[in-house]
Amino acid sequence: MRFLRQSLVGLFLLSLTLGLLVYAGALVRDAVQARLNDTPRMPAARERVFAVNVTPVAFETVTPVLTAFGEIQSSRMLELRSAVGGTLIDFAPEFVEGGRVAAGQLLARIDPADMQAELERTKSALTDAEAELREARRSVGLEEDALGAAEEQAALRQRAFERQQNLAERNVGTAAAVEEAELAASSARQAVVSQHQALAQAEARVDQAETSIARARIARDEAQRRLDETEIRAEFDAQLSDVSVVAGRRVSANEQLAVLVDPDALEVSFRVSTQQYARLLDETGRLRTAPVTAVLDIYGTNLQARGHLSREGAAVGAGQTGRQLFATLDRAAGFKPGDFVTVEITEAPLERVARLPATALDAANEVLVVDAEERLEAVAVELLRRQGDDVLVRSEGLEGREVVMERTPLLGAGIKVRPLRAGGAEAAPAAPEMLELSEDRRARLVAFVEGNAGMPAEAKQRILAQLSQEKVPAQVVQRIEDRMGG
DSSP states (O other), X not given: OHHHHHHHHHHHHHHHHHHHHHHHHHHHHHHHHHHHHSOOOOOOOOOOOEEEEEEEOOOEEEOOEEEEEEEEEESOEEXXXXXXXXXXXXXXXXOSTTOEEOTTOEEEEEOOHHHHHHHHHHHHHHHHHHHHHHHHHHHHHHHXXXXXXHHHHHHHHXXXXXXXXXXXXXXXXXXXXXXXXXXXXXXXXXXXXXXXXXXXXXXXXXXHHHHHHHHHHHHHHXXXXXXXXXXXXXXXXXXXXXXXXXXXXXXXXXXXXXXEEOTTSEEEEEEEOHHHHHTTBOXXXXXXXXXXXXXXXXXXXXXXXXXEEEEEOSSOOTTOXXXXXXXXXXXXXXXXXXXXXXXXXXXXXXXXXXXXXXXXXXXXXXXXXXXXXSBEEEEEOEEEEEETTEEEEEOTTOTTOEEESSOOTTOOTTOBEEEEETTSGGGSOOOOOEEEOOHHHHHHHHHHHHHOTTSOHHHHHHHHHHHTSSEEEHHHHHHHHHHHTO
């Protein structure tokens, strides 16, 4: 009986175990099927609204300013070079780097001993030539007197010959006397011819003497010029640069000693693009004399000089682009040649244009405007100029509308926005909505947060601190309850 009782108990426990296993399997199967068949509960989708800064568009007349970078240079620069070789002496105290000199001031002198000796030699040669000229002229006078005497002698001999002929015709004279008189007359005429030749030679001697005097004067003037070239003088009021000489140094001909720089005749040279250059031309195609401002930035204390466009480069250099322009500066106090400056050129005024932030324009020259339903709309505009952080645009139907000031990849046509207008009520951020929780609701939220193992510790502490307050942000509560599923 005992064996039978134990067998029945074991059979009962086995049956109970099998029944429980079957029941558990059925529960698991039903749960899985219910899980698979249930539609997941999705939170209601809400349209995202972006807050954007907007600005109203107003058309106006704007004078654009073209910005470029250039270099200050002097329009009057002269290299001081030695015309002759020699030893430098007699230096002026101002003949130093940066020294200011006046026009005509003697800066230095090259030892003039050799040139002075050459000048004295040429003067002596000129004196000899002048003496030779005086002697030649006296000889001409003597030869003229001798010629007159010879002509008188020839006239007397001719009359004597004619008288002997008359006597012979009257049978008073002899043939021998006639022949003798004729020979004497011929000799007298020959003497006249010889005297003419002597006079011509004397006159030629005068011409040679005059030529010698001219050559002597040229030599004297050249010697005087070379003597004057030993003096190095300033051609105009200027400052000295690149001074590389000292007293006693021997220099060669055409050696550079210094550079004269006029500090009051300054101009700025800069380069602009061809498109910018075209905007600076007038109706005739010539460069306008537009106002120019040169700015030298010296760590907060800017130096400014005003001027105007004066000329343009004649050709584009090899390997360069754009156009080179020059502007004459009126009064450039504090500027020096070689300064790198910012050049601002005032262009012709543009009418009916809108000034917008550069961040409002995209690469396709479009801006986003807010329509009546506070949705974004893309509007194409014409980009006229870029002015620093702003752009000047023009478009039909844009006046009076509100344009988004900063475009982001999240913004596009059709997106709902909340405009933030400068100085308006929309500019202040809206205060978050707060809720007062019941004790049960607060306890459930706290329990869910504490039991969430996937939440970082810092975030958990921050949320628990918010839940411990009397009023909790509604956004925080909604986010937790969405995760809880109810």
